[in-house]
Amino acid sequence: MNDDSCMFRRLPIFSLRGQEGIDEVRQIAKPFFWQVVGVEDPDQLRRQIKSDCVRVALIDLRGGMQSAMSWLPAFRRQFPCLQLVAIIEKPQADNPDYASFLHAYFFDFCFAPIEPTRLTFSIGHAWTMARIADLHVASVDASGPGGGSNEIIGHSEAIQSVRRKVHRYAGNNLPVLITGPTGTGKELAARSIHRQSERADKPFVAVNCGTLSPNLIQSELFGHEKGAFTGAAKRRIGWVEQAQGGTLFLDEIGDLPMDVQVNLLRFLQQGEIQRVGGETTVTVDVRIIAATHIDLTHAVLDGTFREDLLFRLDVLPLDMPPLADRGSDVLELAQFYLERFCNELGVVRKRLSPATEAAMRTYAWPGNIRELMNRLRRGIVLADSSTVSLPEIKSYHEDEPDVPSLARARDLAERSVIAQATAQAGNNVTEAARLLDVSRCTLHRLIRKHGLSVD
Incomplete structure (x- = not known):
């Protein structure tokens, strides 16, 4: 029996009804040669999935769905290729909250009393879809060396330097500050650090600070107690606390x-938070990864960002390079997303014309990878044939070749000179600084700014 067959036959089941539910499924599955493995809690289910590499799990929710709603979201993020099948009572499906929960986190469900044919069909179908998901992730991993860095695609020196730092940073719990222009993949890098870390089986909670309501931002981050303010009908656990044990x-x-910023600094210093309207402190163990597209040093000088908070956050720096500095990565990314979007849109596979590829390599990409993705989607929809041509990915106002801004031109020139000096100095920072007539500290800052590597 090959590995796939073993995974197909092994079926972990977590039953809120306890051993009674596990025994019932075991009797149903016996004629079909399923290896039913009972687990007692979510942590045991995690260990079972990791140790046996299973691809389908059965969750018996007949004992009440509310408790599962508290841990399944993080569980699902941890095992994106795992397909979950639920067993429920018919009245549960009539509850709008439960129905939404089932739709978000389960591949399929069966009503009780269990119909054996229906259950085995659901499990078999779920396994097939899990294998398809596995193949997709494998194709993403194969896009370049990365040791588990998943969707960080490309072979340029700039992106390989990012991969190396991601791998190093994943081995500890120090704060990471990811910088770089908008659309360069800062959240992707943060998720890669989390996936390679010892916290991988705990939640990864992503918060966009720019979208939080100014009036409720304290409550969103740190939570609130019932009655803390008008409309606070019940206690709310904030984003920081939701990331307990994992990464924020x-x-x-x-x-x-x-x-x-003051409250966040206090949390970073003490590892404790206080919910809005609360009188007691709550100890929270999370790793902080922050990201920004602005220069926080300038923000400190402008008085809009606390210097002491910057010192706390900027322990392990990671600068994401702009797409224009990544050379042939542009075409590698384009091919990856072209295939992915064709599948998502349900159209035949398309290719880029030679003129399109040539234009992509010389374009400045001010919107970086996000702009690349949007232009490819546009090209797929507008293309009348199997080839995506240049007019179909261009914006309507792009009649003339793109001219980089003066600031962008300066950055490109500065990056080129620094790269030349470090290469001439054999990656010796002291010697390169002497050639450039700057201090070592200044050169280190510029190397970080431009995403260069002196490893």
Whole structure:
């Protein structure tokens, strides 16, 4: 029996009805040669899935769905290729909240009393879809070396340097500050650090600080107690507390108001929070990864960001390079997303014309990977044949070749000179700084700014 057959036959089941539910499924599955493995709690289910590499799990929700709603979201994020099948009572499906929960986290469900044919069909179908998901992830991993860095695609020196740092940073719990222009994949890098870390089986909670309501931002981050303010009908657990044991990703950290920055600094120093309207402190163990597209050093000088908070966050720096600095990665990314979007849109596979590929390599990509993705979607929809041509990915106002801004031109020139000096100096920073007539500290800062590597 090959590995796939073993995974197909092994079926972990977590039953809220306890051993009674497990025994019932075991009797039903016996004629079909399923290896039913009973688990007692979510942590045991995690260990079973990791140790046996199973692809389908059965969750018996007949004992009440409310408790599962508290842990399944993080569980599902941890095992994206795992397909879940639920057993429920018919009245549960009539509850709008339960129905939404089932739709979000389960591949399929069966009503009780269990119909053996229906259950085995659901499990078999779920396994097939899990294998398809496995193949997709494998194709993403194969897009370049990365040791588990998943969707960080490309072979340029700039992106390989990012991969190396992601791998190093994953081995500890220090704060990481990810910088770089909008659309360069800062959240993707944060997720890669989390997936390779010892916290991988715990939640990854991503918060865009720029989208939080100014009036409710304290409550969103730190939670609130019932009655803390008008409309607070019940206790709410904030984003920080929801990330307990895992990773909290604070995107656009530069948009946090100063008063919230004070509370965040206190949390980073003490590992404790206090919910709005609460009188007691709550100890929270989370790793902080922050990201920003603005220069926080300038924000400190402008008085919009606390210097002491910057020192706390900027322990392990990671600068995401702009797409224009990644050379042939542009075409590698384009091919990956072209295939993915064709599948998503349900159209035949398309290719890029030679003129399109040539234009992509010389274009400045001010919107970076996000712009690349949007242009490819546009090209797929507008293409009348199997080839995506240049007019179909261009914006309507792009009649003339793109001219980089003066600031962009300066950045490109500065990056080129620094790269030349470090190469000439054999990656010796002291010697390169002497050639450039700058201090070592200045050169280190510029190397980080431009995503260069002196490893």
